[in-house]
Amino acid sequence: MMWIHKITEKTTHRQIKNEKLEESETTIDRGARVEVFENGVIGYAGTQDISSEGLIKAEQKARRLSVASQKNPLFRFSENIRPFAKGQYKSPIQKSLDSVSLEALMSLLIDCTKAMKTSDEIILRQAGVTIVETEIHSTGPQGHETLQNFSVISLNFMATAQRGSEVQYRTLHGRSAAYQIGAELFSRHRLIPNCEMLGRQALELLNAENCPTDQVDLILAPDQMYIQIHESIGHPLELDRIIGDERNFAGWSFVQPKDFGNLQYGSKLMNVTFDPSRFGELASYAFDDSGMKAEKQFLIENGKLVRGLGGLESQERSGLPGVANFRSSSWNRAPIDRMANINLEVGNTETEEMIQSMKKGLIVHSNRSWSIDDYRDKFQFGCEYGQWVEDGKIKKIVKNPNYRGRTLEFWRNLAYVGKDSETFGTLNCGKGEPSQIIRVGHSSPYCLFKNIEIFGGG
Amino acid sequence: MNWKSSLQQSFEKNTDMILQKLDGETEVSFYLEAEESEFVRFSKGQVRQATAVDQAEVNLTIKTKTKTSKISFPMTGVMAEDRQRFLLYFGKIQKELEALPENPFPIQFASSGQSFTNKEGQTPNAEFIIDKVKADASKDDFVGYLASGPIVRAVKNSKGTYHWYSTDLYFVDYSLFEGQQAVTANVAGSRWVEADWQNSLSESRAFLDQMRKPKKVLPRGEYKAYLAPSAVSELVSTASWGGFSQHAFQVGQCGLKQVFDGTKKLSSMITLKEDFTLGLCQPFSSNGELAENTVTLIHQGVGEKLLTCSKSAVEYKVTSTGANDWEHAQTLDLAKGQLSKEKIFKEIGTGLYLSNLHYVNWSDRQSARMTGMTRFACFWVENGDIVGPLQDMRFDISLYDLWGSQLLALTDFQETSVNNLTYIKRGLGGTRLPGALVDGFRLTL
Numbered sequence: 001m002m003w004i005h006k007i008t009e010k011t012t013h014r015q016i017k018n019e020k021l022e023e024s025e026t027t028i029d030r031g032a033r034v035e036v037f038e039n040g041v042i043g044y045a046g047t048q049d050i051s052s053e054g055l056i057k058a059e060q061k062a063r064r065l066s067v068a069s070q071k072n073p074l075f076r077f078s079e080n081i082r083p084f085a086k087g088q089y090k091s092p093i094q095k096s097l098d099s100v101s102l103e104a105l106m107s108l109l110i111d112c113t114k115a116m117k118t119s120d121e122i123i124l125r126q127a128g129v130t131i132v133e134t135e136i137h138s139t140g141p142q143g144h145e146t147l148q149n150f151s152v153i154s155l156n157f158m159a160t161a162q163r164g165s166e167v168q169y170r171t172l173h174g175r176s177a178a179y180q181i182g183a184e185l186f187s188r189h190r191l192i193p194n195c196e197m198l199g200r201q202a203l204e205l206l207n208a209e210n211c212p213t214d215q216v217d218l219i220l221a222p223d224q225m226y227i228q229i230h231e232s233i234g235h236p237l238e239l240d241r242i243i244g245d246e247r248n249f250a251g252w253s254f255v256q257p258k259d260f261g262n263l264q265y266g267s268k269l270m271n272v273t274f275d276p277s278r279f280g281e282l283a284s285y286a287f288d289d290s291g292m293k294a295e296k297q298f299l300i301e302n303g304k305l306v307r308g309l310g311g312l313e314s315q316e317r318s319g320l321p322g323v324a325n326f327r328s329s330s331w332n333r334a335p336i337d338r339m340a341n342i343n344l345e346v347g348n349t350e351t352e353e354m355i356q357s358m359k360k361g362l363i364v365h366s367n368r369s370w371s372i373d374d375y376r377d378k379f380q381f382g383c384e385y386g387q388w389v390e391d392g393k394i395k396k397i398v399k400n401p402n403y404r405g406r407t408l409e410f411w412r413n414l415a416y417v418g419k420d421s422e423t424f425g426t427l428n429c430g431k432g433e434p435s436q437i438i439r440v441g442h443s444s445p446y447c448l449f450k451n452i453e454i455f456g457g458g
Numbered sequence: 459m460n461w462k463s464s465l466q467q468s469f470e471k472n473t474d475m476i477l478q479k480l481d482g483e484t485e486v487s488f489y490l491e492a493e494e495s496e497f498v499r500f501s502k503g504q505v506r507q508a509t510a511v512d513q514a515e516v517n518l519t520i521k522t523k524t525k526t527s528k529i530s531f532p533m534t535g536v537m538a539e540d541r542q543r544f545l546l547y548f549g550k551i552q553k554e555l556e557a558l559p560e561n562p563f564p565i566q567f568a569s570s571g572q573s574f575t576n577k578e579g580q581t582p583n584a585e586f587i588i589d590k591v592k593a594d595a596s597k598d599d600f601v602g603y604l605a606s607g608p609i610v611r612a613v614k615n616s617k618g619t620y621h622w623y624s625t626d627l628y629f630v631d632y633s634l635f636e637g638q639q640a641v642t643a644n645v646a647g648s649r650w651v652e653a654d655w656q657n658s659l660s661e662s663r664a665f666l667d668q669m670r671k672p673k674k675v676l677p678r679g680e681y682k683a684y685l686a687p688s689a690v691s692e693l694v695s696t697a698s699w700g701g702f703s704q705h706a707f708q709v710g711q712c713g714l715k716q717v718f719d720g721t722k723k724l725s726s727m728i729t730l731k732e733d734f735t736l737g738l739c740q741p742f743s744s745n746g747e748l749a750e751n752t753v754t755l756i757h758q759g760v761g762e763k764l765l766t767c768s769k770s771a772v773e774y775k776v777t778s779t780g781a782n783d784w785e786h787a788q789t790l791d792l793a794k795g796q797l798s799k800e801k802i803f804k805e806i807g808t809g810l811y812l813s814n815l816h817y818v819n820w821s822d823r824q825s826a827r828m829t830g831m832t833r834f835a836c837f838w839v840e841n842g843d844i845v846g847p848l849q850d851m852r853f854d855i856s857l858y859d860l861w862g863s864q865l866l867a868l869t870d871f872q873e874t875s876v877n878n879l880t881y882i883k884r885g886l887g888g889t890r891l892p893g894a895l896v897d898g899f900r901l902t903l
Binding site for chain 2: 020021023025027028029030031041042043044045046047048051054062064065066068069071072073074101102103106110123124162165166167169244245247248251252329330332333334336369370371372373374378380400404405406430433435436437457458
């Protein structure tokens, strides 16, 4: 049996620095991945020659690799790992990307950097837009055919302030403002006030005290929650990690197969879903690369671990419940288990109520540093902007806010979950051998965690 | 005609075809990145996935007196097909140039002559490594992968510059596991050397033996530590993202800013160079500029030169070092010191032996602070003897301290490691580094 995935992707990146052009670059990528399935083993070959001669050559290579792999395969799969699929997906776009001219886009970005200039101490103002348009056309046996079109925009806005040797910056949501969306994102009346805010807050940080070292209540804004979810929920739940494929590179997982249905991962307020159907979120799609239909599933329900992030191959190997997340970064890599949209479902607390509940604490916004161990246990995150809270009120801004902790203890200390969710994402989640980067989305409300170790820079 | 020859012929003919179409106002530069690769991934000593990839990307930069733009597109090595692509994308980028604002810092394409380097080798294919792992590592819990085949970088521009660099390379990057204990290793080269492979497996198994002892759980605190060259590599590789960059320095984001503005001096043992004479990568940039053979970044603890690309050179009115556009190091050499291999454990006395680090990231660039984890074969040592493997710990430490007053010694040997990154495409380059003995290595979690 054979499948062919033809992938065409156009990425344009435009960036303005201090009201002048900094970068303008377009990347066209086009290729096909041919997959040959024989005796329970798939061989893969990627080519940029998508003529019939090119595809025949790729098929021969894929077949050769399938035969070679059959000599010592890790697993012989049944045909169930490749379900028949037929259907289409298109990113939800209100306004076509062609509706905004290059001149208009550049003019908007120039005005964005102007808006960041709230003082002469704002020495660097950058406004960048990356637009990705992807088409994945998959065909296979007996009329199997899916067509998926994605329209993605990522915003990279940054204001840097300097006074003497002190340098501080603010970015738009820690560079996580990335969505499936159309040109409606280029709304001047939404972007300009955000840019003014970045300029103001970068200046505030120049005047701010360093974050203290303490153990306090900690509120994570949604643009920090996204990476907390990503690193300490998404990656450890990937079934291919749990069954050992990533041990040489990305790592293993503290989660064991026996934990599904048993492990109390976090407090009862914790409900986490795999949701490829969420409107506008970065990793929404209809089918994964195996053809499995993508549907919303609970991974953690009332704090208990119920399901892992593994496609049909990992499900067959492990016997564990999974989701449709068998995805490759492009035509030149074989699919593996990837995160998609992993979201923390909303709770019932207003952010203001959370703040009022704090005797002493910290609110952090926008990630700037991240690190976690290969079992996804001991983490440390740094953020751009902190707000210090005493007696239920925000008292001052603090710079260089950091926190560290251990995954299960941290999530079990989840004390409040906000009512309103915000959505972010990244184009660059890395994993795999050979390595792959892929798009993931995370939605979350503000959340409060009890008794967290915080510290500053320097 | 093989893949490399077809690609070269198509690249030369089609770039010439575009160069002949230029008017006097327009300049272009073509940068080719290509590979014909086989990847075989293993887990538990068996094949998880095998993938063959032929890929080639042309990065076309176009400029007039006041404007610049770039487009990248795939080529196939099939002359007629590639001709259509070159024409199509050259036309598109020409048209787009009209709509762009002026470039405030237009670079000059380099006129640096011509060169041709073809490092022929004989790299293992999928069948070979599958048989090898089955024969030699079937009793091990072997996990990792082979990346193998030719890699090409070439640049050609309208100033008459043409440099071609192709090399046949492979690496097997692997770990051996026993339960949760593991060691990691890398075997690499331009042709298979059986003895290197067998020695690597033997050394890995010997290390794994040491890990059967009970795990040592340490409290947070500061410890004397030996960082093996592969652990030093993790720090140096992270430092190279912004730590030696002219642009990052100019905008206050250089992780080693105080070394380069002269307000901090590192240990006089630290002499760090970007050294293209190691032969690990192409010595030219994407616009045809030849890199300096060696660029001394830090000399005996004092910041000397920053990696500077031609764009930064124009913008900040400094001299280019021929660095790539990102100004990250590609082929770093840290000078060796005087600590011999035999004395490492004696000099540790009581402390840490760290073979590898994991997920290292800047935690505060302004103070050169980095955080990361210990990983793989890391040990607790008492009175010069290994007591047992270390439970993984987080560290958070300033390079100003670690490479400053806390640096006790560098080893009198260096290890060369090749770039094993394969995001989007296989990387070139690598490092040649000694091990380092330090005091006050701060474990935080």
